[in-house]
Amino acid sequence: SQKIEQNSEALNIQEGKTATLTCNYTNYSPAYLQWYRQDPGRGPVFLLLIRENEKEKRKERLKVTFDTTLKQSLFHITASQPADSATYLCALVRSSGTYKYIFGTGTRLKVLA
Amino acid sequence: GAGVSQTPSNKVTEKGKYVELRCDPISGHTALYWYRQSLGQGPEFLIYFQGTGAADDSGLPNDRFFAVRPEGSVSTLKIQRTERGDSAVYLCASSLTGSGRYNEQFFGPGTRLTVL
Numbered sequence: 075s076q077k078i079e080q081n082s083e084a085l086n087i088q089e090g091k092t093a094t095l096t097c098n099y100t101n102y103s104p105a106y107l108q109w110y111r112q113d114p115g116r117g118p119v120f121l122l123l124i125r126e127n128e129k130e131k132r133k134e135r136l137k138v139t140f141d142t143t144l145k146q147s148l149f150h151i152t153a154s155q156p157a158d159s160a161t162y163l164c165a166l167v168r169s170s171g172t173y174k175y176i177f178g179t180g181t182r183l184k185v186l187a
Numbered sequence: 188g189a190g191v192s193q194t195p196s197n198k199v200t201e202k203g204k205y206v207e208l209r210c211d212p213i214s215g216h217t218a219l220y221w222y223r224q225s226l227g228q229g230p231e232f233l234i235y236f237q238g239t240g241a242a243d244d245s246g247l248p249n250d251r252f253f254a255v256r257p258e259g260s261v262s263t264l265k266i267q268r269t270e271r272g273d274s275a276v277y278l279c280a281s282s283l284t285g286s287g288r289y290n291e292q293f294f295g296p297g298t299r300l301t302v303l
Contacts, residue, residue, distance in 0.1 A: 078229075080229075108291065108292075115296070116296055116297075117191070117278050117280070117294030117295050117296050117297055118230065118278075118292075118294050119294070120291035120292060120293070123291065163229050163230070165229075174232055174235060174243055174245070174246075175220065175230075175232060175292065176232065177222075177229035177230045177231070177232075178229050179227070179228055179229045180228075180229050
């Protein structure tokens with residue numbers, strides 16, 4: 075069955091450092107992958123999308139990599155700030171006709187001042 | 188409206204009762220998704236609409252769950268004979284199209300359902 079794994083433990087890092095979050099998948103051939111941010115009591119908010127033929131994508135302090143051989147995506151936040159503290163979700167989209175989204179469990183990030 | 192809205196924000200019901208959860212997507216978005224999210228988990232796909240039709244309902248857990256989108260805009264998720272295990276946050280999302288490969292989803296704030 076399809077399985078998407080993210081760091082189950084919360085990630086605590088010091089302000090100014092780079093946070094790296096991992097998304098691993100098995101039994102899957104995604105068309106593309108998205109990363110979302112979710113704050114408590116709110117719905118997820120889209121951050122970045124990377125396609126299956128792209129290796130890396132950047133947006134301001136965010137960077138996403140996608141390795142279809144390793145079946146892994148890494149999400150980086152550089153120069154992290156306390157305001158970056160949230161849960162980050164990866165979502166794989168499978169091109170099975172309806173582009174169904176499958177979400178990981180999310181990683182909770184806490185940036186310490 | 189400016190974003191996806193969901194009503195009610197909270198719903199408490201008793202086991203065995205029927206509930207309806209409503210989603211108002213962003214105007215002009217043809218694709219609409221329902222998800223269920225339990226504490227500490229990611230959103231779990233339930234159903235996806237493209238226009239008025241359910242393009243993929245493979246995530247509905249059983250026949251107690253049903254969703255409609257009669258005019259291609261507002262959608263209602265209906266749960267019959269609720270069970271305590273149905274307690275979760277139900278999220279709705281819309282995107283400009285569903286068949287396009289690269290569309291981001293815009294999520295509503297969710298409805299927190301509690302079945303006593």
